[in-house]
Amino acid sequence: MKLSKKRKTAQGKVDATALYSLTDASKLVKDITTCKFNASVDLHIQLGVDPKKADQAVRGTTALPHGTGKTKRVLVLTSPDKEEDAKKAGADYVGLEEFITKIEKENWMDFDVVIATPNVMAKLGKIARILGPRNLMPNPKSGTVTPDVAKAVDEVKKGKIAFKVDKFGIVHSSIGRVNFSSDQINENATALLQTLSKLKPATAKGIYFKGISMASTMSPGINIDYKTVAGL
Secondary structure: OOOOHHHHHHHHOOOOOOOEOHHHHHHHHHHOOOOOOOOEEEEEEEEOOOOOOHHHOOEEEEEOOOOOOOOOOEEEEOOHHHHHHHHHHOOOEEEOHHHHHHHHHHOOOOOOEEEEOHHHHHHHHHHHHHHHHHOOOOOHHHOOEOOOHHHHHHHHHHOEEEEEOOOOOEEEEEEEEOOOOHHHHHHHHHHHHHHHHHOOOOOOOOOOEEEEEEEEOOOOOEEEOHHHOOOO
């Protein structure tokens, strides 16, 4: 693939063999972004776990201090008694049967997060095969199955994100946008990494943070020394 002049310049600013501090990486990622749009800033974290083992399948949530820079569309599936709470909290779509049918029959996916109350989970079985592969199926571990839908919606709107290690032992997560300040990127990345540190499985042996890379959309990756992250 032929690289553009801007991409070559960006790659020239990153030493692929070096480990950068999180502070330096948070500054550099803004400098090497060549997109004309407000690109996403992502972290890719290789963990020393075996995802095939149930007790090492790391997953959870964290609240990013500065959000992701993207307003998430929230669908709340609930019984009528909780609908008003969800609407007041800012949910974009609230209901049950009509949305289950819409997803099942029309493959409707105009949302980023699904929150459900425990009493309706049995009805979601018919759309689990659609939501599951997209990591959208409500789950108690991610806080998206809860009787307190108002709190859950509010947290998502304020920047709460869910993450899950993939089959290769890697967690991929957006932590902001390139128009964020370097301090905001740094603080969001620190929040995610500190949460992952607390979730280290007791059965995981050896080095836990095997590799951390930061990149914006279409930019080269910046390798980060986990020892430079506060609290790790």
